[in-house]
Amino acid sequence: MLSTAWILLNKDLLLEWRTRARLNALVFFALATLLLFSFALGPDSTLLARHAGGYLWLALLFASVLSLGESFRVEQENQCLDGLRLVPTDARALFLSKAVGNTLLLLFLALVLLPVMIALYGVTLSLSPLSLLGVLALGCMAISAPGTVYSAIANHARARDVLLPLLLFPLIVPALLAAVKATTLVLQGDPMGQLTSWVGLLSAFNLIYWGLGLALFPRVVED
Amino acid sequence: MEDKRRSLRLGLAVLGVVTLGVGAWMGLFWAPPDREMGDVYRIIYVHVPAMWMSLIACLVNFIASVGYLFKASWKTDSLAESTAEVGLLFGVFGLVLGMLWGKPTWGVYWDWDPRLTSMAVMLVAYMGYLALRRFIEDPEKRAVWSAVLGIIAFMDIPIVWYSVRWWRSLHQVQSTPQTVHPDMTLALRVNAFAFLFLFLAFVWSRYRIAQANRLEELALPDSLPDAAADGGLTRTT
Numbered sequence: 115m116l117s118t119a120w121i122l123l124n125k126d127l128l129l130e131w132r133t134r135a136r137l138n139a140l141v142f143f144a145l146a147t148l149l150l151f152s153f154a155l156g157p158d159s160t161l162l163a164r165h166a167g168g169y170l171w172l173a174l175l176f177a178s179v180l181s182l183g184e185s186f187r188v189e190q191e192n193q194c195l196d197g198l199r200l201v202p203t204d205a206r207a208l209f210l211s212k213a214v215g216n217t218l219l220l221l222f223l224a225l226v227l228l229p230v231m232i233a234l235y236g237v238t239l240s241l242s243p244l245s246l247l248g249v250l251a252l253g254c255m256a257i258s259a260p261g262t263v264y265s266a267i268a269n270h271a272r273a274r275d276v277l278l279p280l281l282l283f284p285l286i287v288p289a290l291l292a293a294v295k296a297t298t299l300v301l302q303g304d305p306m307g308q309l310t311s312w313v314g315l316l317s318a319f320n321l322i323y324w325g326l327g328l329a330l331f332p333r334v335v336e337d
Numbered sequence: 338m339e340d341k342r343r344s345l346r347l348g349l350a351v352l353g354v355v356t357l358g359v360g361a362w363m364g365l366f367w368a369p370p371d372r373e374m375g376d377v378y379r380i381i382y383v384h385v386p387a388m389w390m391s392l393i394a395c396l397v398n399f400i401a402s403v404g405y406l407f408k409a410s411w412k413t414d415s416l417a418e419s420t421a422e423v424g425l426l427f428g429v430f431g432l433v434l435g436m437l438w439g440k441p442t443w444g445v446y447w448d449w450d451p452r453l454t455s456m457a458v459m460l461v462a463y464m465g466y467l468a469l470r471r472f473i474e475d476p477e478k479r480a481v482w483s484a485v486l487g488i489i490a491f492m493d494i495p496i497v498w499y500s501v502r503w504w505r506s507l508h509q510v511q512s513t514p515q516t517v518h519p520d521m522t523l524a525l526r527v528n529a530f531a532f533l534f535l536f537l538a539f540v541w542s543r544y545r546i547a548q549a550n551r552l553e554e555l556a557l558p559d560s561l562p563d564a565a566a567d568g569g570l571t572r573t574t
Contacts, residue, residue: 274472281465284459284461284465287500288499322496
């Protein structure tokens, strides 16, 4: 199953690399969102610096809706998904490859946004960059696992562009809350030692939804 | 048989309305006023039962969803559809009542308290569930996907609750029968049973509608003369 997932992941990443226009559009969309937050709040730099973690995650979440929606739309061309299902392999490999691919894409996006956010909002990093990277990775994983299942479902429904955020946003609330809190703590320092409990919550969310995704995804794509 | 069920359903609704009348009288006139909140507290006689029914509906929806994935049946699918809709109705009702109570007690309609927030998030999640059901035409796919969605959404409720509780808390700790006047407990129980009867009557009626819809959807391709136009490919049964 893992080797199949690896092959599928390579295919998706190659596809993403060869159609770089989509990736570029995604990056610029997220950058524009970050920029818009500073306009919406006025030039109050202390306010912006204090809420920087929240804006970063909102920009990522909005961009994720676009990238998640794309991840199954590309499979619809020439009935790719039907083709993949005909191959005698585990449907869970498909979930793993898509979810890991979406995580990597979001993480890449987060790493591009990070320096822009630091410059734009005047943020300083209090804890080690490594812990920030960990929080970003966990948060991207938390968006990707339920997002992949929902995007596979919404892809076949009418009004799929409205449906995906409608389904995903309420579900993602605890993960968003934990990711924003943890990011803010990493940026501004953690005198009360709260970081571990938020990271714990984020990890628990990941564990539950990656498990549920693996268990339920075969039923989603079956015919 | 159908006649018997019909009268049973009607009886359940009538019983619910009568009990609700008795419960309203008990809650408004018979039960003593609260020591601190005075008469404002009396909204709990409708607010609390409504929230209970909404939670029961979510639990039944979850069980029906799991049941459908183990053994596909239109019955569990219709049950899931009806409980989601009735649960949303009771939940929104309870939430609005809670906000009305919050204004004189807390001074604000809305506060980011764990119960309030988790309830609101849960209701939005079930709105999404019902929207998904509307947006998929194939009844079998709709049943499978909404079952998956029902399971995922239900698992989220405790996580949301814990996360928001860490975030902040204001909601008063719920009372137990030991901490309130016995008359209040009795009045609340009567109202809870009234809501339960009405809830069962609603779910049952909605279930019948859902079953009738399934029958109609499944019968459509054969009965329509132009069903052959798409080669009968879009529906598989």
